[in-house]
Amino acid sequence: MREPVCYLDGAWLPLAQARVPVMDRGFLFGDGVYEVVPAYDRRPLRLADHLARLHRSLRAIGLADPLGDAAWSALIARLLRDNDPADQCVYLQVTRGVAPRRDHAFPAGVTPTVFGYSFAFPHLPQDLRERGVHAVTLPDRRWSLGNVKSISLLGSVLARQASAEVDAQETVLVRDGWLTEASASNVWVVRAGALLCPPMDALKLEGVRVALFDELAAACGVALQRRPVAEWELRCADEVLLSSATKEVLAVTRLDGRPVGDGRPGPVYRALYGAYQAAKAALSAGA
Secondary structure, eight states, X not given: OOOOEEEETTEEEEGGGOOOOTTBHHHHHOOEEEEEEEEXXXXXXXXXXXXXXXXXXXXXXXXXXXXXXXXXXXXXXXXXXXXXXXXXXXXXXXXXXXXXXXXXXXOSSOOOEEEEEEEEOOXXXXXXXXXXXXXXXXXXXXXXXXXXXXXXXXXXXHHHHHXXXXXXXXXXXXXXTEEEEESSSEEEEEETTEEEEOOOOTTSOOOHHHHHHHHHHHHTTOOEEESOOBHHHHHTOSXXXXXXXXXXXXXXXXXXXXXXXXXXXXXXXXXXXXXXXXXXXXXXXXX
16 A cells, blocks of 8 residues: 555645644634545545635634535645545644734734645444444533534543443533534434434534435435434434534444444434445546
8 A cells, every 4th residue: 555645734645644733723713624525445435525625614613615526626635636535524624824912812914724634434343333323411511603614622532532431432512401412423313213313503514424314314214303402302212313523424233331222323323324335436436
């Protein structure tokens, strides 16, 4: 396999050689945003949606887009072409740049730092998909701008560590008795055959798969409702699902040590997973 290459501020170089100055505001303050684009057979899935979310995040922190859609698309295409394997995830990050001194206020005349690299798509083992995963719940104590895909991820890191320490795969977050999302996933609840999705707002990051699920649910005849989901509905759900760029769609079969439904991936999960694989197949076929 080829040595990974990356993009950093206009230069293409081996990933192991990439360096960012310590005065970069991303390093000092977490002052930046990121995006992750999944690609199958070197074809990005829902690229326009990912770039639109990147633009929203940049606007939210008052940072002008340093490249534009055409340049971002070309950067992504080259990363996918020059790296292996064929299925990859592209990581993009923009920080406010390197300032001459540490000051919380935005510095003037600073060029943003732009970084991009790709990594092998972390396909989940099929046996894990067949049995589902374990998750735990925690209060959502993160900041109130969860709709910004910020590199300031300490709250999510601590939440995910809580599940890792008990050998669970995700941490589902609840705020004031209502489901928000998970540490690195959107969360879906199935009750009476309907797929429930908390409405997107400032407390949640709108996953690209949230919009995609409108199409997938329609394709497989699953009713989808966007409304607030109470914690009690989560805890007595027939199915609980996770979605993200790397998880695609995944069933939670145990929550806080208790079975979800009958403790096995359910019919709505299986229908949505099948529809997701069909969408990937259409992408590879150039549809």
